[in-house]
Amino acid sequence: MIRGPVPLYKSSAVDAIKLRKANEYSFWGSRNAANRVEPIASPHFDFKLDLEPGDKIFTVGSCFARNVEGRLATAGYRLPMRDLMDDRSFAGVHPRALNNFSTPSIWNELGWATGESQFDADQAIVEYASGKWLDLHVTHNVQPAPRDTVLRRRSAITKAYGSFRDCKLIIVTLGLVEVWYDNVAGTYLNSLPPPPLIRRYPERFELHVLSHDETLDYCDRAIGLLRKYGRSDAVILMSVSPVALGITHRPEDVMVANCYSKSVLRTVTEEMVARHDNVHYFPSYESVLQSDRQVAWMNDFTHVSETLIAHNVDRLVRHFDAGGVGDESLESVHASIEAGGASAAHLHAIEARKADPNSAARFFSEFGEWSQKSPTFATEHIEWLVEQKQAAKALDVASLTDARSERIKMAKARALLMLKRNREALDILYDPKLEDARSSRYWSLRVEAEGNNGDIAALETTLSGWSRALPKHASQARIHVARALLAQSSVGRALELLELALVDNPKLALGHILSAEAYLLRGDLAAARQSFALAEPATPSESRRYNKLKDRIGELVGT
Template identity: 30%
Template sequence: MNCPYTTLPASSFWRQAVAERSTSELDPHLTARLRFGPDQRIASAGSCFAQHISRALKARGYNYYVTETAPGYLSPEQEERFGYGIFSARYGNIYSTLQLLQLLQRAFGGFQPADQFWTDPDGRVFDLLRPRITPKGFVSMVEAEADLKQHLRAVRKLIETADVFIFTLGLTESWVSKLDGTVYPTCPGCGSAGDYDDARYAFHNLSVTETTGYLAEAINLMSAANPRLQIILTVSPVPLAATMESRHVMQATTYSKSVLRVAAEEMVRRYDNVHYFASYEIITNAKNAGAYFADDARSVTPEGVARAMNLFFAHFTAESAGATARSAGDGAGKRPAAPSVEPQIVCDEDEFYRALAASRKS
């Protein structure tokens, strides 16, 4: 029979690769082109789900690279409250590809936002691009600007000296400044710093072309600053908490995640130093039937996180030898899985919607 499909491996066929396998055996990866070791500098950024990767890297003894460290007098609880160590620098959640691009442009001197700081009635100053790093704000604009200058130096150092940069794409829905297109992690004034003003801020849902274009610009900028940098892209499996589009939130989620997945695929096809980790497919595939989501059908369970992280290390590190098939099952031959209770994830988006839900009840 002269048919090209006859020579394909089992992984190419749904029946053999999915239907005939148990949930614990499902693995949407083939052999990764990138492997990193415990001595390499591994940095990360992205949406809330990205924090699971940084925590797993630390827990397994890898060199999670942080260039913006906390003052020695802060306790571990205070460090987290002020945004230290959650990501490789103190930038908070980065949800969209435009947000990532603008952060890099600011760090390398190519963009200066026109509307970044907000002063509350008590005179405290907040950075609208990092609304949760100072829960009570800065005491003055001088302090805020000094902190920002130090932060951008840390971001630049991070990109110039890291070996691997992992970015988790989270959203396409964004809020931007009408003055100059500055993009914010959440809508100013909605559960966080700032005052919402429809004359100053606008909702914008990034298209496929925009999402892909901004991500390509970001990769070009990082690669120019650090030619040896390897980049791993992944898509958060967490659905949207709410949408500004005039359609059901399930449709809005499908659109957003589809666009992000396409953008990641385009980058892998376009750049030799870009790789993809299938966290989205691991958590949301039909075989799981929602087993890796909590009762709210949105929060990923500790078991789901453990499964995703075990596969991540199985494919991108030296732990890969023999670990893939066992990574969710009996625990043999692999490092400890995630604890039964996950630590609190710091998420600008969730803080926003908690405040919104409270206001709607009042």
């Protein structure tokens, strides 16, 4: 018997199209405009959580979780797992001793903390050397110690894991699927046993590479314990650690082994989100993976740079903080940029552009000197000035940088058009490299400049180039050129283009509005009213044009 499809998520075709159109993050964007991809990727995320400094956050997972803890602690949140380091038995022990790399070991610790299973000290705590003992479920970078010390540490760890019960937010970071199995105890370990123990007990330990189903099963059980014993209003935030598998024990390239590991973990987190309404996903993994490698990774190609850690944790904390982007003090921004240099300055510039205009203005006034040092900062600065209609200032800043990126060229062209310096704008826009950029924004700027110059022949050439470069945007090209032609009173050709555009897409509101304007220019009020009746404006600019046209038609009908 063939089983029918069992999708993770489904919707009707009609709803899927609606969702895609409503989702502003459903496509990648373009290198020629401000985007969320380069050089630092910032994938969108959205979940509801009312959290304030002082609230408790429980963290469990790999070394990336420890990095997150450090940042959250400085932001004023309470982290019970971090408090474990204050226990006297952990004196001199690094916080990475708490790293938990796999779903089986996370489930182990939560099971022991909740009493769902029992920790077997006789099997889990072994003698490493005379009088020196190890807990096999703690990372082996913790030095061996007397057995009573190891037992006290174990008791403290189990108690700390139980602290999730009264935490408002639980962050679970999954690390890898290449794990170690203890044949004697019948349990998975948290990390590779020390080599001396492997030599002493060669049959005791095995390498297991978990399948998707095994990983999912352990994760589901762990999440089940968090939901069963945690607060009823707790939010579970899952992520996949971007920190790469440092070394593989399989006969293949570590890059291949790492890809399998992260792919399995990413699918498991997606399934957890689909199954539980209080489980959400934070895309720190995608942020690091999609960012410029020179910025994202440390020199070992394994660990994530401080810049990317700060970027992602800051995004997360801002999501908690209703105060928003603009509330960060200039002192803290100064400290961040001093530590992170050009990359940090660029990240703060991106965030400043999202803030209210006054906050952004303060930021760029304070840190504008970075436009001379960092091309990426200059790009954000110049584009923001253009958005604020400060065209002359934008050109001044552009003159301070040697950068000639496509985005800076486009911003300069927009500024020049605002200042009615059309010929200078066209000198930039006729750059063959920009023509190859496959950007509708580029072509629309070119149409605007040529229309301002009244160059109808150039508009026809641009229409051909736009339609050839971006065939799927042909209707958009015709609409833009038709609008420019109407400004030159070239009504006949404008109506031809509008008719073609509306054949392709009868619901183009701007097409119907422009058609009505064209018919009014021709003196055909009846045709204008007919076109106007078909217009359903969907954007603020369309609504303004629609209302203005409505008044004109009303006046004509009244006469």
